[in-house]
Amino acid sequence: MALKNINITINGKNLTVPEGITILEASNRAGVKIPTLCHLDLHDLKMVNKTASCRVCIVEAKGRNTLVPACVTKVYDGMDIRTNSIRAIRARRIAVELLLSNHPNECFTCPKNMDCELQALAAELGIREIKWEGEKIDLPIDTSSFAIVKNPNKCIMCRRCETMCNEVQTCGILSAISRGFSSFVGPAFNISMAESSCTYCGQCVAVCPTAALTEVNNTDQVWDAINDPDKYVIVQTAPAIRVAIGELFGMEAGTIVTGKLVTALRMMGFDKVFDTDFSADLTIMEEASELINRLENNGRLPMLTSCCPAWVKFIEHQFPELLDVPSTCKSPHIMFGTIAKTYYAEKNNIDPDKIVVVSVMPCLAKKAEAKRPELTKDDANNVDIVITTRELGSMLKEAGINFNTLPDSEFDNPLGESTGASVIFGTTGGVIEAAIRTAYEWMTGKELEHVEFTQLRGMEGIREGTVKINDIDLNIGIAHGLGNARKLLEDIRDGKSKYHAIEIMACPGGCIGGGGQPYHHGNIEIIKKRQQAIYNEDKNKAIRKSHENPYIIKLYEEYLGKPLGHKSHDLLHTYYTAKEKI
Amino acid sequence: MTRPVEISVPKAAGELPNEKFVELEKYIDNLDTTKGALIRILHKAQQIFGYLPMEVQLFIARKLNIPGSEVFGVVSFYSYFSTQPSGKHTISVCMGTACFVRGSDRIHEKLKEELGIGSNQTTDDGLFTIKDVRCIGACGLAPVIMVDDKVYGRVTEEDLPEILNTYRQKTIDS
Numbered sequence: 001m002a003l004k005n006i007n008i009t010i011n012g013k014n015l016t017v018p019e020g021i022t023i024l025e026a027s028n029r030a031g032v033k034i035p036t037l038c039h040l041d042l043h044d045l046k047m048v049n050k051t052a053s054c055r056v057c058i059v060e061a062k063g064r065n066t067l068v069p070a071c072v073t074k075v076y077d078g079m080d081i082r083t084n085s086i087r088a089i090r091a092r093r094i095a096v097e098l099l100l101s102n103h104p105n106e107c108f109t110c111p112k113n114m115d116c117e118l119q120a121l122a123a124e125l126g127i128r129e130i131k132w133e134g135e136k137i138d139l140p141i142d143t144s145s146f147a148i149v150k151n152p153n154k155c156i157m158c159r160r161c162e163t164m165c166n167e168v169q170t171c172g173i174l175s176a177i178s179r180g181f182s183s184f185v186g187p188a189f190n191i192s193m194a195e196s197s198c199t200y201c202g203q204c205v206a207v208c209p210t211a212a213l214t215e216v217n218n219t220d221q222v223w224d225a226i227n228d229p230d231k232y233v234i235v236q237t238a239p240a241i242r243v244a245i246g247e248l249f250g251m252e253a254g255t256i257v258t259g260k261l262v263t264a265l266r267m268m269g270f271d272k273v274f275d276t277d278f279s280a281d282l283t284i285m286e287e288a289s290e291l292i293n294r295l296e297n298n299g300r301l302p303m304l305t306s307c308c309p310a311w312v313k314f315i316e317h318q319f320p321e322l323l324d325v326p327s328t329c330k331s332p333h334i335m336f337g338t339i340a341k342t343y344y345a346e347k348n349n350i351d352p353d354k355i356v357v358v359s360v361m362p363c364l365a366k367k368a369e370a371k372r373p374e375l376t377k378d379d380a381n382n383v384d385i386v387i388t389t390r391e392l393g394s395m396l397k398e399a400g401i402n403f404n405t406l407p408d409s410e411f412d413n414p415l416g417e418s419t420g421a422s423v424i425f426g427t428t429g430g431v432i433e434a435a436i437r438t439a440y441e442w443m444t445g446k447e448l449e450h451v452e453f454t455q456l457r458g459m460e461g462i463r464e465g466t467v468k469i470n471d472i473d474l475n476i477g478i479a480h481g482l483g484n485a486r487k488l489l490e491d492i493r494d495g496k497s498k499y500h501a502i503e504i505m506a507c508p509g510g511c512i513g514g515g516g517q518p519y520h521h522g523n524i525e526i527i528k529k530r531q532q533a534i535y536n537e538d539k540n541k542a543i544r545k546s547h548e549n550p551y552i553i554k555l556y557e558e559y560l561g562k563p564l565g566h567k568s569h570d571l572l573h574t575y576y577t578a579k580e581k582i
Numbered sequence: 583m584t585r586p587v588e589i590s591v592p593k594a595a596g597e598l599p600n601e602k603f604v605e606l607e608k609y610i611d612n613l614d615t616t617k618g619a620l621i622r623i624l625h626k627a628q629q630i631f632g633y634l635p636m637e638v639q640l641f642i643a644r645k646l647n648i649p650g651s652e653v654f655g656v657v658s659f660y661s662y663f664s665t666q667p668s669g670k671h672t673i674s675v676c677m678g679t680a681c682f683v684r685g686s687d688r689i690h691e692k693l694k695e696e697l698g699i700g701s702n703q704t705t706d707d708g709l710f711t712i713k714d715v716r717c718i719g720a721c722g723l724a725p726v727i728m729v730d731d732k733v734y735g736r737v738t739e740e741d742l743p744e745i746l747n748t749y750r751q752k753t754i755d756s
């Protein structure tokens with residue numbers, strides 16, 4: 001049934017709009033901007049945060065005594081709205097001034113300086129003084145984890161993180177605690193983030209308007225390593241970085257800047273600039289072999305991809321009884337760290353203890369993953385330091401590197417060579433598509449005609465496809481966002497899953513939408529453009545199947561033997577541990 | 583700068599008796615639906631256990647298949663819910679307007695001093711818990727304190743030791 005249309009007036013302009021929409025939605029249609037703060041509409045991710053707690057979007061509606069919040073108030077026939085009356089403007093300003101009166105005045109040194117929505121709003125509303133001085137909250141800053149810093153003193157109680165954590169990711173870690181002035185957002189029982197079941201997906205950080213939730217900053221460690229003459233510092237960059245970091249330098253979302261990125265990293269002083277894509281190809285060698293092995297030997301099905309550390313931690317806490325379903329493959333950047341400190345070190349006669357592996361990741365969970373006990377045993381960390389796309393951007397700015405005008409250059413070899421299959425690891429659906437490209441050719445012995453499995457692509461939260469390989473109709477499931485993952489996992493638990501292989505990424509969109517990427521500030525179109533760029537980068541590659549990467553072939557010939565062989569099992573595979581759910 | 587009240591939920595000091603969990607579980611299982619029933623369940627749990635330590639909150643969260651943070655969010659919001667065990671006797675000091683103007687804040691202070699604990703805390707011997715409450719509807723007798731269900735009106739600071747001793751004696755006698 002078509003929605004009934006109604007007539008309303010916004011700032012004297014007559015409009016016909018569908019019944020049931022909010023004043024804010026109606027204003028957007030009319031091209032009238034109403035400032036917002038707590039409101040966040042990520043429709044494509046099925047998340048709308050409308051707590052109406054900040055009162056920044058209040059407007060005047062004729063005939064109503066009080067101002068109304070535009071984000072939650074629905075329009076009605078004949079409604080006469082003024083968004084910019086002096087009363088609305090002043091009240092809006094007071095709302096922001098009150099928020100600022102209880103906000104630390106430390107923009108200069110704040111990690112969100114110039115990227116903060118509260119700061120931007122204060123500028124937009126022309127606030128020149130904070131009129132009220134009152135009590136300020138003074139709560140301890142939670143630096144317990146390797147991934148996320150929670151500073152409740154900068155929280156404006158917009159509850160976006162809570163909505164993300166509970167409704168989209170279904171992790172249920174963050175909740176408002178206590179009441180009134182003393183209230184804050186945190187895990188149950190006031191335990192630390194590290195003690196909680198947080199997956200460190202970082203989506204709370206991605207939507208936090210202020211610096212109440214930010215990443216653990218490791219940039220100083222990277223500078224120290226680069227400037228230590230005794231260290232041999234290797235950097236690797238994840239597939240999703242090259243299609244996003246340009247945004248930090250004013251480029252259009254989805255601009256591919258792979259060549260500039262390599263040049264910039266070399267200018268920073270890294271000894272070698274390598275590519276996580278290389279080890280993504282390596283992951284496919286192992287993961288496709290594992291899938292074939294499970295298919296042919298009545299192994300546990302479905303097999304789930306294990307590239308995403310937030311997803312791995314999610315299953316450890318939430319479905320500890322299903323720890324035999326994920327592939328045992330280490331994630332690509334961890335595989336890279338291992339290969340760099342074994343094969344590469346031996347081949348080039350470098351003392352592995354002197355090697356520092358720096359991962360540039362779109363992800364906060366990778367920071368914590370690199371510190372997992374089973375991945376850091378044998379004394380040497382596989383990966384030493386993890387920084388995000390944002391952290392790399394700030395380092396480049398700090399170093400005065402004019403990113404936009406840099407010439408292109410190529411990754412170093414051998415760990416810089418990659419295929420199109422590895423590039424698409426950066427988007428939802430990419431890992432499984434890459435695995436199928438290889439598994440198909442290995443199982444059929446035939447060359448794949450069309451390498452692009454378009455049925456596996458897109459932005460729907462849960463997708464599926466069927467690929468015929470010999471006489472098997474291989475059913476593939478894909479989920480991104482942990483709430484979607486939960487649905488597939490519940491089916492597996494209940495014995496109802498029809499899939500042979502499932503790819504799961506914790507972040508909406510996959511790594512391109514990771515918690516360490518440039519802030520999208522609610523614009524999901526940005527993530528879609530990054531996805532398109534990933535597929536374009538795949539198209540541009542001469543080799544598009546992981547098993548055809550010449551340096552990967554060489555790695556197996558010279559060092560590893562064969563996929564799932566003794567050496568690769570030792571070096572490239574891991575295990576999972578059941579964890580408590582709090 | 584002020585520091586908001588520190589919130590921490592201790593684990594229960596001793597082992598919580600299993601039969602209490604069974605009782606709570608039975609109560610939850612007998613509900614028509616657990617949807618929207620969290621507060622009711624928490625009331626019941628507090629009635630059974632006397633307070634809501636972390637184990638009990640987690641038990642409810644897992645039983646209802648909701649995050650622990652959601653349960654804790656509710657528990658920490660309502661002052662009715664207590665995460666600390668109460669003493670054998672709860673002394674409620676009325677801080678309502680009538681009692682307040684007649685000096686209940688001094689009574690409150692004196693009581694805390696006598697027992698060496700703060701509000702919402704319990705003495706080491708487990709005998710007394712102090713609570714400050716709002717009007718209990720006995721304004722004519724202000725200032726008023728209640729020990730469990732018994733109301734003491736027109737209380738003076740000097741009366742307090744004797745009142746406390748009554749309850750101490752009762753414990754010894756029993």
